[in-house]
Amino acid sequence: MRLRHVKGAKDLIASHPELIIDNIDNELIDLDNLFINDFPIHIEIGMGKGKFIYTKALLNPNINYIGIERFDSVIVRALEKVIEEPLSNLMLLRTDAQDLRQIFKSKSIDRIYLNFSDPWPKDRHAKRRLTHKRFLDIYKDLLKEDSELHIKTDNQELFQFSFEETTNYPMNLLYVELDLHNSDFKDNIMTEFEEKFSKRGNKIQKLTAKF
Numbered sequence: 001m002r003l004r005h006v007k008g009a010k011d012l013i014a015s016h017p018e019l020i021i022d023n024i025d026n027e028l029i030d031l032d033n034l035f036i037n038d039f040p041i042h043i044e045i046g047m048g049k050g051k052f053i054y055t056k057a058l059l060n061p062n063i064n065y066i067g068i069e070r071f072d073s074v075i076v077r078a079l080e081k082v083i084e085e086p087l088s089n090l091m092l093l094r095t096d097a098q099d100l101r102q103i104f105k106s107k108s109i110d111r112i113y114l115n116f117s118d119p120w121p122k123d124r125h126a127k128r129r130l131t132h133k134r135f136l137d138i139y140k141d142l143l144k145e146d147s148e149l150h151i152k153t154d155n156q157e158l159f160q161f162s163f164e165e166t167t168n169y170p171m172n173l174l175y176v177e178l179d180l181h182n183s184d185f186k187d188n189i190m191t192e193f194e195e196k197f198s199k200r201g202n203k204i205q206k207l208t209a210k211f
């Protein structure tokens with residue numbers, strides 16, 4: 001994603017602590033008091049401008065959602081949307097995925113979504129891919145027993161890598177689809193990147209696994 005500096009992003013984030021947590025110091029978040037109920041918590045890591053998670057939250061009021069993104073200049077676009085139309089079951093979190101163990105208690109999350117993660121095509125950058133084993137270790141720790149990891153991408157190399165990482169890890173593959181938009185899969189919610197790349201004719205691939 002091309003990044004532009006967005007003027008005022010930091011100030012806007014700082015002025016809405018009820019909608020977004022700017023996790024500068026990697027403090028533990030008290031999930032028991034973040035939402036007004038005990039509904040399951042689903043997170044999206046690398047949510048970009050937040051279209052997917054906002055729609056999910058709108059359609060599923062009995063699930064709490066946390067949209068995670070590391071860049072101010074990107075997450076501020078999701079923040080603008082929730083300022084306009086807040087949802088009681090959606091919080092935003094500005095942080096890096098590699099810090100999530102300090103931020104959430106072990107076994108506190110019910111589902112993780114990774115949508116169109118940055119592919120990092122060079123081998124020497126493989127460790128930065130959000131489906132690398134070092135991130136699977138983090139997700140395993142965060143997720144409750146039997147909880148699912150959902151991965152979606154149009155990038156074949158990243159999909160192949162993610163397939164290998166998840167099958168080499170002690171986890172079970174539940175679902176693999178190489179052409180999601182021409183499959184029986186119901187209720188797919190498109191992300192910003194998914195709209196853009198499917199219009200170009202790219203096939204969308206999806207994988208679901210649990211630890």
Ligand SMILES: C[S@@+](CC[C@H](N)C(=O)[O-])C[C@H]1O[C@@H](n2cnc3c(N)ncnc32)[C@H](O)[C@@H]1O
Nearest residue numbers: 046047048069070096097115116118191192193
């Ligand atoms: C290619 S974009 C996809 C955005 C969105 N999920 C979509 O499908 O439209 C990937 C996003 O993941 C974010 N990201 C990449 N690595 C991250 C990390 N380690 N922690 C948090 N966010 C990350 C990037 O900043 C970027 O906004």
